[in-house]
Amino acid sequence: MLEIRDLHASINGNEILRGVNLRVNAGEVHAIMGPNGSGKSTLAAVLAGRDVYSVSRGTVTYEGKDLLEMDPEERARGGVFLAFQYPVEIPGVTNSYFLKTALNAIRKHRGLEELDAVDFLKLIRERMRLVDMEESFLHRPVNEGFSGGEKKRNEIFHMAVLEPKLAILDETDSGLDIDALRIVADGVNKLRRKDNATIVVTHYQRLLNYIIPDFVHVLVDGQVMRSGGKELALELEEKGYDWVKETPENVTT
Amino acid sequence: MTTEPNTIEDLANREYKWGFVSDVESESAPKGLGEATIRYISARKNEPEWLLEWRLKSYRHWLQMTEPTWANVRYPKVDYQDIIYYSAPKKKPGLKSLSEVDPELLRTYEKLGIPLREQEMLAGVAVDAVFDSVSVATTYKGKLKELGIIFCSFSEAVQEHPELVRKYLGSVVPPNDNFFAALNSAVFSDGSFCYIPKGVRCPMELSTYFRINAANTGQFERTLIVAEEGAYVSYLEGCTAPMRDTNQLHAAVVELVAVGDNASIKYSTVQNWYPGDKEGRGGIYNFVTKRGKCIGRNTRISWTQVETGSAITWKYPSVILQGDNAVGEFYSVAVVNNHQQADTGTKMIHIGKNTRSTIVSKGISAGFGQNSYRGQVSIKKGATNARNFSQCDSLLLGDTCGAHTFPYIEVRNTTSKVEHEASTSKIGEDQIFYCKQRGLAAEDAVNMIVNGFCREVFRELPMEFAVEAQKLLGVSLEGSVG
Numbered sequence: 001m002l003e004i005r006d007l008h009a010s011i012n013g014n015e016i017l018r019g020v021n022l023r024v025n026a027g028e029v030h031a032i033m034g035p036n037g038s039g040k041s042t043l044a045a046v047l048a049g050r051d052v053y054s055v056s057r058g059t060v061t062y063e064g065k066d067l068l069e070m071d072p073e074e075r076a077r078g079g080v081f082l083a084f085q086y087p088v089e090i091p092g093v094t095n096s097y098f099l100k101t102a103l104n105a106i107r108k109h110r111g112l113e114e115l116d117a118v119d120f121l122k123l124i125r126e127r128m129r130l131v132d133m134e135e136s137f138l139h140r141p142v143n144e145g146f147s148g149g150e151k152k153r154n155e156i157f158h159m160a161v162l163e164p165k166l167a168i169l170d171e172t173d174s175g176l177d178i179d180a181l182r183i184v185a186d187g188v189n190k191l192r193r194k195d196n197a198t199i200v201v202t203h204y205q206r207l208l209n210y211i212i213p214d215f216v217h218v219l220v221d222g223q224v225m226r227s228g229g230k231e232l233a234l235e236l237e238e239k240g241y242d243w244v245k246e247t248p249e250n251v252t253t
Numbered sequence: 254m255t256t257e258p259n260t261i262e263d264l265a266n267r268e269y270k271w272g273f274v275s276d277v278e279s280e281s282a283p284k285g286l287g288e289a290t291i292r293y294i295s296a297r298k299n300e301p302e303w304l305l306e307w308r309l310k311s312y313r314h315w316l317q318m319t320e321p322t323w324a325n326v327r328y329p330k331v332d333y334q335d336i337i338y339y340s341a342p343k344k345k346p347g348l349k350s351l352s353e354v355d356p357e358l359l360r361t362y363e364k365l366g367i368p369l370r371e372q373e374m375l376a377g378v379a380v381d382a383v384f385d386s387v388s389v390a391t392t393y394k395g396k397l398k399e400l401g402i403i404f405c406s407f408s409e410a411v412q413e414h415p416e417l418v419r420k421y422l423g424s425v426v427p428p429n430d431n432f433f434a435a436l437n438s439a440v441f442s443d444g445s446f447c448y449i450p451k452g453v454r455c456p457m458e459l460s461t462y463f464r465i466n467a468a469n470t471g472q473f474e475r476t477l478i479v480a481e482e483g484a485y486v487s488y489l490e491g492c493t494a495p496m497r498d499t500n501q502l503h504a505a506v507v508e509l510v511a512v513g514d515n516a517s518i519k520y521s522t523v524q525n526w527y528p529g530d531k532e533g534r535g536g537i538y539n540f541v542t543k544r545g546k547c548i549g550r551n552t553r554i555s556w557t558q559v560e561t562g563s564a565i566t567w568k569y570p571s572v573i574l575q576g577d578n579a580v581g582e583f584y585s586v587a588v589v590n591n592h593q594q595a596d597t598g599t600k601m602i603h604i605g606k607n608t609r610s611t612i613v614s615k616g617i618s619a620g621f622g623q624n625s626y627r628g629q630v631s632i633k634k635g636a637t638n639a640r641n642f643s644q645c646d647s648l649l650l651g652d653t654c655g656a657h658t659f660p661y662i663e664v665r666n667t668t669s670k671v672e673h674e675a676s677t678s679k680i681g682e683d684q685i686f687y688c689k690q691r692g693l694a695a696e697d698a699v700n701m702i703v704n705g706f707c708r709e710v711f712r713e714l715p716m717e718f719a720v721e722a723q724k725l726l727g728v729s730l731e732g733s734v735g
Contacts, residue, residue: 048690049689049690050686052682071689072686072689072690073689073690073692073693073694073695075690076689076690076691076692077692081690082690084687084690087687088681088683088684088686088687089684090684090687090688090701090702090705091705091706092704092705092706092707092708092709093701093702093704093705093708098688098691098701099691101693101697101701102688102691102692102693103692105691105692105693105694105697106692109692141705158691162691162692
C-alpha cells in the first residue's frame, strides 16, 4: 500500500528525515517510535502533504502512485488520513457540517453519490458510538472549546466517518488520560480491517498496550534504526532509546 | 503553502457577475443641483407644497454643511454639480400587471435572479422593486391591505398617506443630521414606505431590491418604516448594481420608527453593489444614514447587514433606545477586497431605563481593502441599568489589507454595564491545511473558514437572505445538518 524509500526531508534548511525506508501493507498496523526530535511528526506531516517541509530525495509510493506529487486534498480523497497531534480549531463551523463537506468531497472524488442530510446523520450517529461521543459534539464548532482529550477523540471520530485506507495517528495518545486513551484505542481497533492500514506515531509504549502493532520501527535522527515486532516496543520501554542508538541495525520491513 | 495566497487572491479576484447595463429609455433631470432641480423633482412627483418646502429647507441646510472627513476612507472629491439627481424609466401609462412592465426591465431582474412572479409564488415575499428611482412593481399589496399594512413606494405614500409621511418623515433622521442625509432630504427620488398598524404581525418578509442603472445617476432612496403598538415587521433590502467606469454616489436614508409599546422592526440588508475593478477604478460610493428609534416601551429594532459591495461604504445603522426596556441590535458582516474601503458600524444611544443593545461586527479584509469598525455606545443619564455588549472581530486574508476598530463609549449612568470585545485574526495556514487534509479544496476551505467566522451574523438573517449572503461570500450552506 505504502512504500517509502530513502526519504529525505527538511524544514528551513534543516534536514529532519535522512533516508527513511518503510513498507506498509494493507491490514497492517505499524508503530513508529522514537525520542523527541527524531522526525516522527515530520514523517507524518510529509506523508499528509504539509508543504512547509521540502523533500530533497527519495520516493513515496501509495497504491502505485507517486504520493509526493499529490496535493494534500488529493491524498485525503485517495484515502490518506492524518490524526493531528494538535487538532486545529475552526470557529463557527460545526463538526457535522465540516465532516459532511469533507465526506462528500471524498465520495465525489471516488465517484460515489454525495450523502444527503438524512443519510449523513444516520452514518455519523453510528460512527459516534465508536468513540463514545455525545451528540452535542456534532453541533459544536470544530475543536473549538474542546478539551485536549476531546480533540483527540474528535480526530478518531473524523477517521471513523471518513474511513481512510491509510490512517496516520500522530501522537494521538499524548495528553490523554487512561480512560480517554482506552476509548481512542478501542475506536482505532474497531476500524481495523483487512484492506486498511494504520501508522501509529507515538512517544510511549503505553498506547501499544491497547493498539497492538504488527511492526514497530524506531526512528532516531531521521532514520529507521531498528524494526521488529510488538515486543520491540517493550524492549525499548525497558532499555530506552539510547540502546537503539548504540546498537543500530537499520532494518526495513 | 504556496497555493494559499493564490487561492485567496482568486477568491478576491472573481469578476463582478452582475455587471451589465439595461437598455431602458430613461427620463432624466438636467445635471447639477440647485433649487430648480429640487422643484423639478418635486413637480415630477406631483408633491404637496409642504414636501417641496421640506426639500428646499433641507437643501439650504446642506449648502451650509461640509462633507465629513472623519471616516477612515479616501476618495477624490465628489462634484455635486456633475450628478443627475433624477432619472425615471419611461413608463406606459396605467400599468396594471407585471405583463405590462418593460420586458427589458423584467429581463434585468431575471439576470439578477429575482424573477418577480416566481418570487411571488415561491418565496412569499412581497417585492417592491426599485429600478433606478421609480418603483415599477409592487406585489402582494392586496393581501397586506387586508391586515391594514401599508407597503408601497415612497412616492405613492406621499400621494395616498400624506398624513403618515408628514408625521414621521425626518423624525428619526432630521434633514440637518449630516451632510449626506441633508442631500438626500433635498433630492430623494423614491424608496419604500411601510406602516404596520397596532397589533399586526406582518406575515411575510417585506423586501425591496434596489438597483442603480442609468449612467451617472446618483441614487437617493428614502425608506420609512413605522410600527405601531405590538406590531412586528421584518424587512429585507438587497442590492446589486451594473458595472460602471465612473463612480456613482448613493446617499440613502432609512428611518425606522417603533412607535407604540412592544413594537418590533427587523431590517436586513445584503449590499452587493459594484465595488470597482481590481485597480480600484469605478464602484459605488455608498454614503448611507440608517437609524431607528425605539419610542415605546419594550420595543425592539434590529439591524443586520452583509456589506460586500461598493468602492466606499460609509454607514452606521443606529438605534435610539428611548423607551424603557427597549432593545437595539446590530449584526454586521463587512467584506473589503481589492481597493474597497469600508467605514461602518453603529450607534446605540441609551436613553430609557433597562435598555439593552448588542453589537456584533465581523470585518473581513482581503487584497488592498481597508475595513474599519466605528461604533458609539452612549449611555445617557436616565438610562438606569442599561446594558451593552459589543463584539468586533476582524479577519485578514493576506498581508496587504487592513482592519481598524474605533469604538467610542460614553457612559453617564453608573448602574449601566458596557462590554466591548475585539479580536483580529488571520486565516491560518494550519486551518487551511487541516481542511485540505480532510479532503477539501483550498477554496472550499477558505469559504468554510470565512463562513464560520460570520456565523453569528448569518444566523440573524432571514433564511432566503442568508443563502444569498453566503453565496455572496462564495460559501456553501452552513448548518444544513444539525
